[in-house]
Amino acid sequence: MFNLIKMNLYRMSRAVSTWVIAIVTVCFALLQFGSLKLIFDDPFNMFSGEAGSMVAFDRLDGVSAVTTFLQNGNVLIILAIFVVLFANAEHKCGFDKNLIGLSKNRWKQTLARWISAVIGMTALIAIGFGVMLGLTALFVDAFTFGSAVAMFKSLGLMYLGAVAFSAIFFFFTTLFNNSVGGVVTSLVLTTGIFNLFEMLMDMLVKKIFSSPKVLPTDIFYDSVFMNFSHSDASTKAILIFAGISVVYIVLSLLGSMVLQQRRDVK
Amino acid sequence: MEYLLETDNITKRYGPIVAVDHVSIRLKQGEIYGLIGRNGAGKTTLLKMLAGLAKPTEGSFTIFGESAEKTSRMRDRVGVLIETPGLYPNLSAMGNMKIMAMIVGENDDLYLKELLEDVGLGGIGKRHVKAFSMGMKQRLGIAMSLVGHPDILLLDEPINGLDPQGIVEVRELISKLNRERNITILISSHILEELSKIVTRYGIIHNGRIIDQFSQSELLRRCQERIELRPSDPTKAVTIIEKMGISDFKVVDNSVLHIFERLEDSGEIVLELAKNDIKTLNISIKNENLEDYFLHVTGGANYR
Numbered sequence: 124m125f126n127l128i129k130m131n132l133y134r135m136s137r138a139v140s141t142w143v144i145a146i147v148t149v150c151f152a153l154l155q156f157g158s159l160k161l162i163f164d165d166p167f168n169m170f171s172g173e174a175g176s177m178v179a180f181d182r183l184d185g186v187s188a189v190t191t192f193l194q195n196g197n198v199l200i201i202l203a204i205f206v207v208l209f210a211n212a213e214h215k216c217g218f219d220k221n222l223i224g225l226s227k228n229r230w231k232q233t234l235a236r237w238i239s240a241v242i243g244m245t246a247l248i249a250i251g252f253g254v255m256l257g258l259t260a261l262f263v264d265a266f267t268f269g270s271a272v273a274m275f276k277s278l279g280l281m282y283l284g285a286v287a288f289s290a291i292f293f294f295f296t297t298l299f300n301n302s303v304g305g306v307v308t309s310l311v312l313t314t315g316i317f318n319l320f321e322m323l324m325d326m327l328v329k330k331i332f333s334s335p336k337v338l339p340t341d342i343f344y345d346s347v348f349m350n351f352s353h354s355d356a357s358t359k360a361i362l363i364f365a366g367i368s369v370v371y372i373v374l375s376l377l378g379s380m381v382l383q384q385r386r387d388v389k
Numbered sequence: 390m391e392y393l394l395e396t397d398n399i400t401k402r403y404g405p406i407v408a409v410d411h412v413s414i415r416l417k418q419g420e421i422y423g424l425i426g427r428n429g430a431g432k433t434t435l436l437k438m439l440a441g442l443a444k445p446t447e448g449s450f451t452i453f454g455e456s457a458e459k460t461s462r463m464r465d466r467v468g469v470l471i472e473t474p475g476l477y478p479n480l481s482a483m484g485n486m487k488i489m490a491m492i493v494g495e496n497d498d499l500y501l502k503e504l505l506e507d508v509g510l511g512g513i514g515k516r517h518v519k520a521f522s523m524g525m526k527q528r529l530g531i532a533m534s535l536v537g538h539p540d541i542l543l544l545d546e547p548i549n550g551l552d553p554q555g556i557v558e559v560r561e562l563i564s565k566l567n568r569e570r571n572i573t574i575l576i577s578s579h580i581l582e583e584l585s586k587i588v589t590r591y592g593i594i595h596n597g598r599i600i601d602q603f604s605q606s607e608l609l610r611r612c613q614e615r616i617e618l619r620p621s622d623p624t625k626a627v628t629i630i631e632k633m634g635i636s637d638f639k640v641v642d643n644s645v646l647h648i649f650e651r652l653e654d655s656g657e658i659v660l661e662l663a664k665n666d667i668k669t670l671n672i673s674i675k676n677e678n679l680e681d682y683f684l685h686v687t688g689g690a691n692y693r
Contacts, residue, residue: 130491139479217475221533222492224441224469387443 131239152255163265185274193281203309230380290375399448410597423588424577432577468539474530478519524555614676621668
């Protein structure tokens, strides 16, 4: 397993796509910083102190910085593309033919690939969030760091969410066995297209059952993630969010490993 | 352990299609076994199963005397090159070798360099694989299959798509690996003339089935010049021929006699058979090359 992770990290570090995505992540972080600077410091008097009308929070601190960067469809799209390209690279160039036959327990190769993808994703988040937070702390006058505990709690929860998303993207890439299928699924999940479908399903469920206890938007992960308000969440809400995330991680990984174990290499 | 690799009625079905149909082959140490077959005959599917890339629907196989279920830990002793080599195009030859080495736990960069030199890619530098010619990619694929110090190499169409120079280079490399490292090789191809220059034992696969297996010396014998005789009574004809003092002959398909000596005496043979009330339905002098022989046994190209 260690050898496999080492190999995956080696190929990740030498893939052009990794560095392109890292640059895009930094650019996105710069964009986020620029937006916060414009909205909160308002150097051109564009918003007349109405920053709250532009963003979902009225004060800029560590927790809202996490929300700005990680609870964001754009960052999820970047991470999705990274995970999908990385997960499918071996199959795309046929390198899996050299690898898969070497072990009877092919699921270990899948697990190692996902762990490596999460390590890469963690690095991207760290770089992007670090750049955005650093620049915001240094150059946005309205920024106050606030509670470090609250910020790291938010960061941890949103990171868990990103990891759960990575497992879902990883599963669909394994299922379709190509990047296109994985990217399309990821885009559907992260751009809110699927959310419209879920809301329609909510309405349908509400029509069928007078007062349903669980709605599709409570279960489908894109809604669970986007609707989660970590800044003022109760312990129960946090546990539910973390529980659903873990369930998605476990199910997606199990699905990917079973697929890999049973499928012949074409 | 008599055989390094042995399959027992190994079969692969894709829905109603039987890609490999109850194939049983055996490879002794040091052999180069040539798997001959048309496109779609089942060569690649068979090799994929042996390489652990596809699961047999039926049957089993052993490697180093152990069943496939237990061979997992020995898999790095089997080098594999199936169809085109699986390479990362944006990495150098050494970069690809390093990835392979990490998988099998090989840390000796010097050994990897030696392998690249062995396959003629020693001075290739940091050029990306995407800029390699087909022949270079094939040679790199072979080098990568050697990373785990394998005792068996499974090579599927390694000379496919190569120019004449590339074919010679890969052929010589395969011979060298067999000769110098005593690596047992299972190689598939439909370029029969090239295969016949290195192979020690053949298996002809047709519609998923192994329809014939023979050694190089047996092939030479089968292809050598001979009288092909179809008598009305083959059993009686055999007695007559033996009485004539002919010993180097063979009965094929219970109806045709191949006589390998006294080729100039065909008239005398026909006369002798006629004297004993045996009609000669057909007689001709033939010799074949491997390609003719292959077409003969597979019934291809309207072979007559």
